[in-house]
Amino acid sequence: MRAWRLPVALAVSCFGCVGPLANLKEVARTPLDGVPVVLRHAPDAQEVELLVDALSRATPAVRRWGGLSTAVTLHVVPHHRAFERALGRAEPTLHAWARYDEILLESPASWGADVEQLRALLAHELTHCVTFQRLGTAQDWQQRVLPFWFREGLATVTAGQAADFPTLEELAGALRPVPIDEAFDRAERSVSVNYRHAYGLAHHAVVFLLRRHGDGAVPQILAALREGKSFDDAFKAATGVERLAFEHDALNYIRLRGFRGWGLPLKTLPSPRAK
Ligand SMILES: [Zn+2]
Incomplete structure (x- = not known):
């Protein structure tokens, strides 16, 4: 559910470079205060509307610490197995993981999330993205402890x-x-x-x-x-x-x-x- 144990997460250089995400396609683009969140999802996805709604509700959280400076790609994988494969490790209690300009999200349908639970999770992960983008650049953010x-x-x-x-x-x-x-x-x-x-x-x-x-x-x-x-x-x-x-x-x-x-x-x- 949450992006913890950051140093281990850093072993993944980027979500988009790993195999399980190769089938995802861009299905929507939602601006949060002018900076886009690019939604990549499996072609048969039924939940794009729910995700866009939850993203828009997360806008105040994104704004609170100065907003995003760089577009964020939201990779939505269909189930927990795919989530762990993309993450490269077992994380039985997590549904999402954030990096500088990427969020990996297990499909809300697979863990039964409603729009409020999804808003909270996306607000949490987007706060990580804002934090990482504010404390460093795409090249050096991982060095800030x-x-x-x-x-x-x-x-x-x-x-x-x-x-x-x-x-x-x-x-x-x-x-x-x-x-x-x-x-x-x-x-x-x-x-x-x-x-x-x-x-x-x-x-x-x-x-x-x-x-x-x-x-x-x-x-x-x-x-x-x-x-x-x-x-x-x-x-x-x-x-x-x-x-x-x-x-x-x-x-x-x-x-x-x-x-x-x-x-x-x-x-x-x-x-x-x-x-
Ligand atoms: Zn977290």
């Missing part, structure tokens, strides 16, 4: 997928016995067996980021990455806070149930660039 929580949390928040993951109360309980320095790493390492926890933690870390630093921090981080900064340096430049300090604050906010409203309210911090 993002923390799992930032990459996936940004996509789940933008796609409005909170209901798919544990609540803050559930996360607070799960995090209680975990050393704070290990919480994000452990969650990422366990994603294949407990993806709801890993994605839930990522989701709420990004909610915390946006509440504290505002939406403006995200394009600033991506722009600094594009300039060649590491994520940690980009994060510090955009927020004025060390990444590790932010992670501790976010984890303590969840673990100590700051979301219940005890103590001082969470304040938006000024951007260092606004000074």
Whole structure:
């Protein structure tokens, strides 16, 4: 369903170069804020209308972080077996995977998706495309390393997928016995067996980021990455806070149930660039 474990995905140089996609034909072209999403589908496809509808509903998500700069090709394969063949590996719980300018999607008919589920998934994957296009070029985006929580949390928040993951109360309980320095790493390492926890933690870390630093921090981080900064340096430049300090604050906010409203309210911090 989601594009996780990015370094492994990078083993696939492009979806369009692999055998299972050879039979797909261009069946539609949907502009998202003027940049086309090219829909490639099997010739007997019955679901082009559903896909175009879901794509148009995903437009606000695409727009939020500055929009696409390069056209995206959406390859729709008929079933999960073809999806895994195109991906080059077994991924029993995924239905889609994003790269810089491509999305590989298992046909919504094969996993019973309605238009809202499809909108959320496409918004998630398109957010990855926008992120990758903003942080680098087609040649160097794979060299920019993002923390799992930032990459996936940004996509789940933008796609409005909170209901798919544990609540803050559930996360607070799960995090209680975990050393704070290990919480994000452990969650990422366990994603294949407990993806709801890993994605839930990522989701709420990004909610915390946006509440504290505002939406403006995200394009600033991506722009600094594009300039060649590491994520940690980009994060510090955009927020004025060390990444590790932010992670501790976010984890303590969840673990100590700051979301219940005890103590001082969470304040938006000024951007260092606004000074
Ligand atoms: Zn993802």
